[in-house]
Amino acid sequence: MVEIKQLRKHFGPLVAVDNISFQVGQGEVLGFLGPNGAGKSTTMKMITGFLTPTTGTVLVDGHDIVQQPIEVKRRIGYLPEGAPAYPDMTPAHFLEFIAQVRGLKGATKRKRIDEIIEKVNLQTVLHQSIDTLSKGFKRRVGLAQAILHDPEVLVLDEPTDGLDPNQKHEVRTLIKAMAQEKVIILSTHILEEVHAVCSRAIIIAQGKILADGTPNELEAKSRYHNAVTITLKANMGQAAQIRQSLSQLSGVYKVDILSEIDSNLSYQVFPEKQCSIIGEISQYARNQQWEVEELHVDKGHLDEVFRSITEDLSESKHR
Amino acid sequence: MRGQQIMVLFWRELASYFATPIAYVFIIIFLFLSGIFTFYLGNFFARGQADLIPFFTFHPWLYLFLIPALAMRLWAEERKTGTIELLLTLPVTITEAVLGKFLAAWAFTAIALVMTFPIWVSVNYLGNPDNSVILAGYIGSLLMAGAFLAIGSCMSALTKNQVIAFVITVVVCLAFILSGFPLVLDFFSGWAPQLIVKTISSFSFLTHFNAIGKGVIDLRDIIYFFSLIAFWLFATAILIEMKKAD
Numbered sequence: 001m002v003e004i005k006q007l008r009k010h011f012g013p014l015v016a017v018d019n020i021s022f023q024v025g026q027g028e029v030l031g032f033l034g035p036n037g038a039g040k041s042t043t044m045k046m047i048t049g050f051l052t053p054t055t056g057t058v059l060v061d062g063h064d065i066v067q068q069p070i071e072v073k074r075r076i077g078y079l080p081e082g083a084p085a086y087p088d089m090t091p092a093h094f095l096e097f098i099a100q101v102r103g104l105k106g107a108t109k110r111k112r113i114d115e116i117i118e119k120v121n122l123q124t125v126l127h128q129s130i131d132t133l134s135k136g137f138k139r140r141v142g143l144a145q146a147i148l149h150d151p152e153v154l155v156l157d158e159p160t161d162g163l164d165p166n167q168k169h170e171v172r173t174l175i176k177a178m179a180q181e182k183v184i185i186l187s188t189h190i191l192e193e194v195h196a197v198c199s200r201a202i203i204i205a206q207g208k209i210l211a212d213g214t215p216n217e218l219e220a221k222s223r224y225h226n227a228v229t230i231t232l233k234a235n236m237g238q239a240a241q242i243r244q245s246l247s248q249l250s251g252v253y254k255v256d257i258l259s260e261i262d263s264n265l266s267y268q269v270f271p272e273k274q275c276s277i278i279g280e281i282s283q284y285a286r287n288q289q290w291e292v293e294e295l296h297v298d299k300g301h302l303d304e305v306f307r308s309i310t311e312d313l314s315e316s317k318h319r
Numbered sequence: 320m321r322g323q324q325i326m327v328l329f330w331r332e333l334a335s336y337f338a339t340p341i342a343y344v345f346i347i348i349f350l351f352l353s354g355i356f357t358f359y360l361g362n363f364f365a366r367g368q369a370d371l372i373p374f375f376t377f378h379p380w381l382y383l384f385l386i387p388a389l390a391m392r393l394w395a396e397e398r399k400t401g402t403i404e405l406l407l408t409l410p411v412t413i414t415e416a417v418l419g420k421f422l423a424a425w426a427f428t429a430i431a432l433v434m435t436f437p438i439w440v441s442v443n444y445l446g447n448p449d450n451s452v453i454l455a456g457y458i459g460s461l462l463m464a465g466a467f468l469a470i471g472s473c474m475s476a477l478t479k480n481q482v483i484a485f486v487i488t489v490v491v492c493l494a495f496i497l498s499g500f501p502l503v504l505d506f507f508s509g510w511a512p513q514l515i516v517k518t519i520s521s522f523s524f525l526t527h528f529n530a531i532g533k534g535v536i537d538l539r540d541i542i543y544f545f546s547l548i549a550f551w552l553f554a555t556a557i558l559i560e561m562k563k564a565d
Contacts (some may be wrong), residue, residue, distance in 0.1 A: 086402055097331045098409070129338075
């Protein structure tokens with residue numbers, strides 16, 4: 001288990017991370033979201049012991065990163081941003097080096113390295129210098145390095161940044177496969193990724209935690225949450241009346257026009273807070289014998305939640 | 320501090336010299352220049368003496384620009400490629416990392432020095448030198464190389480820019496050489512008390528290197544070089560701790 005306790009980091013007058021506390025347990029994949037410069041990387045650098053916190057600390061399995069850095073570093077696998085690796089080395093030599101530093105020896109070491117090479121598909125480039133590898137392969141070398149010693153905790157700073165869609169999918173599959181037995185903390189600014197791999201997401205901006213919950217919980221904060229999109233065929237003349245009757249249904253907050261072209265009418269209906277209005281609307285449509293072509297409920301948009309949360313903050317600061 | 324971790328870092332670093340042209344370029348230039356210096360500038364043959372004094376005399380000057388070139392990448396490169404973040408989040412301490420890297424660079428200069436053995440063979444072929452004096456010369460040269468490297472390691476930790484690291488290292492090393500030079504000492508001896516002149520000269524590489532080169536291995540000269548190395552490596556560790564995130 002990883003416990004982050006009142007973590008704070010100053011760079012001169014700049015407060016990069018401002019009193020952050022949270023806990024992550026085994027089996028959780030925590031996604032760290034936030035705009036650039038929000039403090040994601042700084043937090044991860046403190047968790048992995050690269051940066052020393054100004055105040056506060058991180059406990060990994062009860063070991064304190066400030067007091068017992070080596071104990072903590074042993075338990076963590078870390079993929080720094082951009083997956084740095086020694087460019088002159090080949091992946092084979094590089095992984096051998098990492099295995100030695102991690103204290104793996106003899107047959108176990110051999111076996112472990114072979115397993116990992118297989119797992120991240122490095123066979124074809126093993127003896128090519130890392131310098132000459134494509135971005136995707138470099139990232140895989142970085143991942144291999146991070147999971148080589150089968151750490152309890154994995155910290156991945158933008159693991160899929162700059163990869164093509166297939167490579168992204170591969171990395172996510174890999175992460176999901178390991179999720180059960182590990183604590184995984186990853187940062188990203190790709191919101192679809194949160195849905196794809198994370199069981200929990202934390203949004204941070206200007207060094208503070210603004211939201212913490214499952215991806216679904218975060219989506220529920222969206223104004224699109226439970227909004228209903230309805231498309232139907234009707235005369236243009238009836239449009240006004242249809243809008244009117246939709247907005248008078250119980251629980252409906254307002255109706256937005258998506259399009260009213262030819263005889264295709266499309267509306268987005270927003271509920272009052274937390275209400276579900278899909279039942280009401282479909283019932284009404286059936287009663288009125290509307291020619292409904294499309295009817296669906298929005299779960300909410302993470303990017304919209306992200307934007308509204310992080311923008312609120314910067315606006316309130318400017319005022 | 321764990322020897323095992325230092326050795327792992329040591330071997331990786333040493334291998335990295337040979338993975339790039341650096342090792343070969345360095346060794347070839349070193350051998351070539353030390354040859355030229357010894358035979359042309361040092362009048363190796365014309366002197367008609369069986370010793371390696373003309374060979375060792377030029378080492379401080381050779382080191383002055385070769386060693387900073389070797390040392391400048393030690394930490395600056397780790398910074399530039401971002402591997403410093405990888406290195407310092409592995410289960411190693413900063414002290415272990417500083418020592419492992421330094422010892423690798425030092426071992427590399429030892430290899431370069433060993434490669435000069437033909438000159439030792441020739442002098443033994445041509446005459447009857449005192450080989451213990453020659454051995455002392457080699458030990459002195461290696462110790463001096465270590466001091467140059469430790470300074471270079473510190474300057475390399477100071478900046479991401481290898482050119483800057485190179486230039487500052489040359490300047491600091493030059494100061495350490497010149498402080499034993501008559502030119503500098505004469506400037507002080509006119510007015511400064513004897514004690515100060517002695518102190519300045521005692522800081523010089525030349526004073527101690529020449530002392531060892533005479534074949535007398537004085538513990539004080541050894542201590543001088545080792546304490547210089549220790550001091551600059553300590554400074555390296557502190558600088559990295561302070562500036563690792565820059």
